[in-house]
Amino acid sequence: MSVRELVVLGTASQVPTRHRNHNGYLLRWDGEGILFDPGEGTQRQMLRAGAAAHDLNRICVTHFHGDHSLGLAGVIQRINLDRVPHEITAHYPRSGQRFFDRLRYATAYRETVRLTEAPVDADGTLAATSSYTLEARKLSHPVESYGYRLTEPDGLRMLPDRLAAHGIKGPDVGRIQREGVLGGVALDEVSEVRRGQRFAFVMDTRLCEGVHALAEGCDMLVIESTFLDEDVELAVDHGHLTAGQAAAVARDAGVRHLVLTHFSQRYPDPAEFERQARAAGFGGELTVAHDLQRVPLPRRR
Numbered sequence: 001m002s003v004r005e006l007v008v009l010g011t012a013s014q015v016p017t018r019h020r021n022h023n024g025y026l027l028r029w030d031g032e033g034i035l036f037d038p039g040e041g042t043q044r045q046m047l048r049a050g051a052a053a054h055d056l057n058r059i060c061v062t063h064f065h066g067d068h069s070l071g072l073a074g075v076i077q078r079i080n081l082d083r084v085p086h087e088i089t090a091h092y093p094r095s096g097q098r099f100f101d102r103l104r105y106a107t108a109y110r111e112t113v114r115l116t117e118a119p120v121d122a123d124g125t126l127a128a129t130s131s132y133t134l135e136a137r138k139l140s141h142p143v144e145s146y147g148y149r150l151t152e153p154d155g156l157r158m159l160p161d162r163l164a165a166h167g168i169k170g171p172d173v174g175r176i177q178r179e180g181v182l183g184g185v186a187l188d189e190v191s192e193v194r195r196g197q198r199f200a201f202v203m204d205t206r207l208c209e210g211v212h213a214l215a216e217g218c219d220m221l222v223i224e225s226t227f228l229d230e231d232v233e234l235a236v237d238h239g240h241l242t243a244g245q246a247a248a249v250a251r252d253a254g255v256r257h258l259v260l261t262h263f264s265q266r267y268p269d270p271a272e273f274e275r276q277a278r279a280a281g282f283g284g285e286l287t288v289a290h291d292l293q294r295v296p297l298p299r300r301r
Contacts, residue, residue, distance in 0.1 A: 002030040004197065004297040006222060006259065008289045009038075009045035013226045013240075013262045014067050021045050021291050022067045023262060025222060027199065029150065030131050032057040035075065036148065036201050036222075042071030043078050049292050053082040058089050058127075058134075062203040063145035064096035073106040080112045087114045091126055091136070093144045094119035120146050123210070137214050139205035141239040147203065147214045152196030162190040195301055203262060206239050207249070215253035219298045222289075223249070224262035229276050247277035250284065256298045258282055261289040 009024030016022050022039025026046070033055040035042075046052070056079065061069050069092075079088060092100050097119060104115075118126065120136045127134040132150040139145040158173060166185045168176060176182040176190065200214040202223040215221050225247075226240040235242050241249075243260060250258040260273050267273075274288050287295050 003028050004030065006220065006295040006297070007049050007051060008259075008261070008291060008293040008295065009042055009049060009051075010291055011261045011263060011289045012039075012067065013224070013264050015265060016041065017265050019291070020263065020265075022071065023203070024071060025201065025261075026051050026055070027150070027201075028055070029199075032129075032131065034058045034060060034150075036060050037062055037068040037203055038071035038075050039067045040070040043074040045291070046075075049294075053079045054084050056084070056088055057086065058091065060134075060148045060201070061090070061092035061096075061100075062139070062147060062201070063093060063141060063143050064099040065143065065204065068203060069099065069103060072100070072103040076104055076115065077107070077109045079115070080109055083112045087116055089116045089118050089127070091118050091120055091134075091148070093146055094121040095144045137210035138208075139202065139210045140208040141204045141206070145204055147201060147205070147210060149198065149200040149214045149218075151198050154196045155194040156187070156191045157194040158191050166190060197297060197300060199297065204239055205241065206236055207241065207245055211241075211249055212253065215249050215255055217253060218250075218255045220257045220259065220295075221250050221253070221255045222259040222261060225260040225273055225277070226262050226264050228267060228272060243273040243276040244280040247280035247282040247286075251280065251282045255282075255284055257285040257287070257295070259287045259289050259295060 005028050007026040010021030012020035021041045023037045024042040025036040027034045123137050125135050135149045136146040139147050180187045198218045199220050200218045223246045225243040227235040227242045229242045229244040232242050270288050
């Protein structure tokens with residue numbers, strides 16, 4: 001059975017707190033695992049969440065600030081210690097290659113796993129599989145930063161009432177799907193497009209074109225909301241978003257499930273992020289993330 005869910009490993013910004021670990025997010029997408037922004041402590045958070053190194057297929061780093069990347073050293077060494085049997089691909093800004101190299105070889109260990117480096121230096125498609133296309137878009141932050149988006153290919157949904165009207169049943173349903181026509185009945189007469197799911201991951205950034213492009217039409221948008229709206233000047237100065245800004249992006253993009261995260265330690269009440277997001281007019285499903293939370297992707301439309 002396929003599973004599509006976000007496993008939240010950490011939600012703090014800049015520094016961990018008593019209740020929030022550094023960033024870390026594992027997206028389970030059918031049989032694959034994509035680890036986003038492994039901050040310090042990610043390896044232990046994976047253990048607490050029941051996630052193993054064997055679950056990983058890709059690592060996606062948005063940028064090389066410590067709260068988004070210091071956990072790389074431990075995760076990479078754990079991948080090798082556990083002798084993960086499949087290739088793992090790492091995506092990260094090419095401008096931060098020196099930081100990736102330092103983290104990958106921070107200490108001595110025995111390399112046993114093929115870790116493919118696939119740095120990002122422009123907007124575009126990074127990978128295409130039968131299950132998804134992975135894209136990157138540049139964001140606006142003091143250091144080069146990219147957001148990521150997964151798009152599932154559109155499929156077909158067979159329509160039982162139309163099949164019945166044309167007398168198509170049993171093995172003939174499979175035949176018309178394979179061949180596109182059966183007894184003069186075209187496939188599009190008895191089916192409709194099933195829109196593929198879309199997921200986006202947007203971390204440290206000001207409002208910019210890339211944010212909106214990543215969010216457009218997403219079933220789930222995981223997005224930073226470091227500051228509350230009253231501190232919007234701080235957000236702009238430091239290259240971040242407020243709760244209201246993030247929610248307005250989701251509202252305008254038609255996002256179905258908004259996940260807010262990456263919270264500044266200055267705010268003791270996480271409920272205020274939800275209040276401000278609702279005040280901005282977002283009416284979809286909303287999660288103010290907490291560590292070790294599991295958030296399922298919405299059902300297909």
